Amino acid sequence: MPNLYGLYILFAREVWRFLKVFIQTILTPVITVLLYLLIFSSVISSSREMLPGVNYLTFLIPGLMVMAMLQNSFANSSSSLFQSRLNGNVIFMLLAPISDFELYLAFVGAAVVRGVLVGLGVWLASCFFAMVPLRHPLYALLLVFFCCGSLGSLGLVAAIIADKWDHISAFQNFVIVPFSFLSGVFFSISDLPEFWQQASHYNPFFYLVDGFRYTCLGVSEIPVFTSLWVGAGFFVLSSTWALWLLHRGYNLRS
Amino acid sequence: MDAVSIDDLSKEYGLLKALSEVRLTIAEGSFFALLGPNGAGKSTLINILAGLTRATSGRAAILGCDVRRQWRKARRQLGVVPQELAYDPFFTVREMLTLQSGYFGLGKENRPWLNELIVALDLEDKIDTTMNHLSGGMKRRVLIAQALVHRPPVVILDEPTAGVDVALRAQLWSFIRGLNAKGHTIILTTHYLEEAESMCEKIAILDRGRLVALAPKDELLSRYSWRQLRLQLVPESPVVLPDVLEAKRQAAPQGELLLRLHREHDHIGEVLAALEQAGVKFSDLWIHEPGLTEVYTELTAVENHA
Structure with a gap:
């Protein structure tokens, strides 16, 4: 019989943890994105048309929201689980009658909550610059879920595989950050040289950014269904990876 | 029923045999000592019982519940006080106890028991303190409380008195004796042999992964x-x-x-x-x-x- 209350408490613990340090976990990322917004919107002419009928600022905001969600859902599960491993207090969860799948749900669920909160924060802050519409709320929800869920799962993977903080930050700085910067948050990939345009199609973050932009603005570079499928596939793959590691007990149960 | 039954349990890490075909049972309600030098396999054995380590072969059960096949039931029956002073730096003592009790599926109804534990372990002054502000002895007490949040009938204490001063040690022992008197099975590892000698009825000695002795204390003593x-x-x-x-x-x-x-x-x-x-x-x-x-x-x- 599943331990639903245990799952809920572990999830609550994870949310509670990042709320206890909300300056670091919510406020700081929102401010960082706000700075991007200030800098890029003043350097690049706002009148420039990025997509049909979309100026630069309106183009930038949904992308920044996705980028913030990606990075923060990853940061949440990776730092929480890794710190617990390092401190040794991970055993309190491992001793409890909580299954691998329940542990996965709790951590990824909390990562989604953190991603969504940061995303909302970015949206709120962006209202001072431009009002971005939301044309397809249902698709938006799905994409946000795929985005935060995938990165929450990858955060678990990183936390399980890593042996020191160095590895976590390497994962963050050499994988998450470059892939999110190169995902067309700040530019349209059609502005890129041919090679990088092609390369972008292998970057799952690109689909998440472009798809989310579509759900807000109603225009995008690729069809929204492609983005949804890629998002779903990415979520399934990263979840499978995390669940497989948990199931094997890799670095958690010897 | 036996509190713990271990049958042909082996654990290999590559070429290293941490446990070799260990077979032993621990009667319900007993006070049991598991002794052995460092690296003898005590922790491996405890970790297998707790589900933190998976045995290479053999079986282990807590009150008849197999630790692999009936893991949820087995874990509900077992409380483990780990050897390392591990703690969660984000939460206060009360928050940690509430969370731990929640992991076992216990909500508000368990609060009176948590309060009882707080009083019994003398933690009242520290319940709103985070663990990093507690002394080693205090942390040890919190670990014991944490292991007991779900009233486990079987309690394993992995070197509970390592690095604990004399006064606290006496206090902990009287608390643990009290638990045993209430019917909890106590399994203990310690390097202080005089403690095991004065407290435990039955003793197992592990050496290099093998069980080299398993007998009631008096019998063991008379063997020398x-x-x-x-x-x-x-x-x-x-x-x-x-x-x-x-x-x-x-x-x-x-x-x-x-x-x-x-x-x-x-x-x-x-x-x-x-x-x-x-x-x-x-x-x-x-x-x-x-x-x-x-x-x-x-x-x-x-x-x-x-």
Whole structure:
């Protein structure tokens, strides 16, 4: 019989943890994105048309929201689980009658909550610059879920595989950050040289950014269904990876 | 039913055999000591029971629940006090206890028990403190409370008194004795052999992954067949002994005579008579019965020299 209350408490613990340090976990990322917004919107002419009928600022905001969600859902599960491993207090969860799948749900669920909160924060802050519409709320929800869920799962993977903080930050700085910067948050990939345009199609973050932009603005570079499928596939793959590691007990149960 | 039953349990890490076909049962309600030098496999054994380590082969069960197949049930029956002072830096003592109780599926209804634990372990002043502000002894108490949030019938304490001062140690032991009196099965590992000797009814000794002894304490103690006779000699007493006794003589401080006697073959009366015949005069005498330390050393030393 599943331990639903245990799952809920572990999830609550994870949310509670990042709320206890909300300056670091919510406020700081929102401010960082706000700075991007200030800098890029003043350097690049706002009148420039990025997509049909979309100026630069309106183009930038949904992308920044996705980028913030990606990075923060990853940061949440990776730092929480890794710190617990390092401190040794991970055993309190491992001793409890909580299954691998329940542990996965709790951590990824909390990562989604953190991603969504940061995303909302970015949206709120962006209202001072431009009002971005939301044309397809249902698709938006799905994409946000795929985005935060995938990165929450990858955060678990990183936390399980890593042996020191160095590895976590390497994962963050050499994988998450470059892939999110190169995902067309700040530019349209059609502005890129041919090679990088092609390369972008292998970057799952690109689909998440472009798809989310579509759900807000109603225009995008690729069809929204492609983005949804890629998002779903990415979520399934990263979840499978995390669940497989948990199931094997890799670095958690010897 | 047995509190713990372990059947042919082995654990290999590559070429290293951490546990080799260990077989043992622990009766419900007993006070059990698991002893052995560092690296003997005690922690591996405990971790397998707790589900933190997976055995290579063999089976283990807590109150009849297999730790792999009925893992949820098995974990609900078991409380583990880990050896390391692990703690969660984000939460206060009360928050940690509430969370831990929640992991076991227990909500508000468990609050009276948590309060009872807080009082019993003398944590009232510290419930709103985060763990990084607590002393080592306090952290140890919180770990014990955390292991007991779900009232487990079987409790494993992995070196609960390592690095704990004398006063707290006595307090912890009286608390643990109280748990045992209420029917909890207590399984203990410790390096303080005198603690195991004074508290536990049954003792298992592991050495290099093998069970080298498993017996009630008294039986184990009687297995060591040597005792010492120490005499305080009168100053001018001669100490020329007959050959039979000379062979049993051990090095002793000036003015004393020390004899290592076999429990069954050397009758104290005969030895004393022989001493008198040799003209040995003494003003006082002590007989040192062996303790767990001697038994333990004998059982674990053989292989260490090999």
